[in-house]
Amino acid sequence: MVSLRPGGIYTKAQLQKELETLATCGMFEKVDMEGKTNPDETLGLTISFTESTWQQADRFRCINVGLMAQSKPIEMDPDMTDKEKLEYYKSQEKDYKRRIERSRPCLLPMQVHREVLQMLRDQGKVSARLLQKIRDRVQRWYHDERYACAQVVNFGNLNTKEVVCEVVEGDITQLVIQFQDKLGNVVEGNTQLPVVRRELPRQLRQGNVFNIEAGKQALRNVNSLGKFNSKRGPRSHPKGKTWCFFSRKT
Template identity: 80%
Template sequence: RRRRRRRRWWWLGLGLGRRRGWLLVQCVLPVAGVRERERAGHIRRQRGVGLPANIVVQLSKLSGLKRYKISEILLFNRRRTEDSFFEMVSLRPGGVYTKAQLQKELETLASCGMFERVDLESKTKPDGTLAVTVSFLESTWQGADSFRCINVGLMPQSKQMEMDPDMTDKEKLEYFRNQERDYRRRIERSRPCLLPVTVQREVMQMLREQGRVTARLLQRIRDRVQKWYHDEGYACAQVVNFGNLNTREVVCEVVEGDITQLAIQFQDKLGNVCEGNTKLGVIRRELPKQVIFV
């Protein structure tokens, strides 16, 4: 049976001078072939991978000139199969990324300190998108029997020197000693944090129940500490680092949100500025001294 070709009708109006009439002209255009070519071009645009479906592609094999749409993101922990670090990955299903962006994501995960090893591979899907699998090995440390929280606000971030892989055993020992000495000095220059003893006891209980210190446990400690600060109104407080992980003590570094400029105003019930009866010295006396630097 012969396929009937669709026809598209175009009407062209032509003015006829003083009579102001219109001449209707039928233009018959075969559009079936055009639509097929448009559909084929659309499919080619969707298939940004340019490879057959169900093919595992290493990150190094992706083209640096293309953009790839990610339809699925899977995380695989070589030690566990549940409770993966989804919040650590910034890639999102439905997003479009270049090879450089995927490589940057891998480097960020590898350098965050939470993983001993991270790999990223992709698999082509029939619709032309990629399913990305991030496999990792969670970092672990020896068990800890003490916990300390310090306020490192207004202090420069500690920069850890990279260890040369060609170091001798004696040089490595000296390297770790220098690290421990520098970190002890950092702790001495820090200020005590506002975290109450009750929350610190909760953290110690978490450490005792876990046994070994893991990256997942550090995430739980971070969430518990930050929750207390945010519940108490310290919206800018943030856990920025964990130190002394190679010892029996876990040090939680917190930036509590130091106040460097303070202006006091009195307002009435309508929010208008007015004169107050309370002395400014009384108000300043009630402010937390740990975060006020004016």
């Protein structure tokens, strides 16, 4: 998570920003940065931290939150009484249960679920390092299966016995087909849109998750029509759209 690199040149403000980023990421209870000037006038930095830990969990769930607003953790006041802390935990759990009910199941197969459950059993208490391992394993499956836009964005309420992994899978909310001239300007195409649409795999339709292999298949299908000088797409858009660009033949 540290962006500083040996040999780099950094200002005091940049070092302070790095420390603040680490301290507020939710993975560490305490982070310190100590600098020492070396004989060659370079600076040696030591970053020490106390890793955050939570209670042991025995359940794992993966949910797709791509079309939902991302949840933001609420800071707990360290001066809370025991009664206030209990109410805080109950409120968090209630809010998160509502969020889970509104979410959709993710594509992650049971095999990966079982692997993550084994990680939880082997580890004991949930730690920041364990969450990092879970995130890497989940994202690796998506990227291996060519779901190029998928990423883990958050872990749910960690004060429960269940670890909930929130994933933005890359839902397609709209398919846009555009024709362009040689300069890249959007123009009216000579080919009817239904002719192009019928060559696009079903996996690229609205409501599915964007998959790069389906995009490549679409490109091969459209190439076989022989109606375009060049093609780019389909490719994903940050707002969940899938764009297909075609240069018309003149």
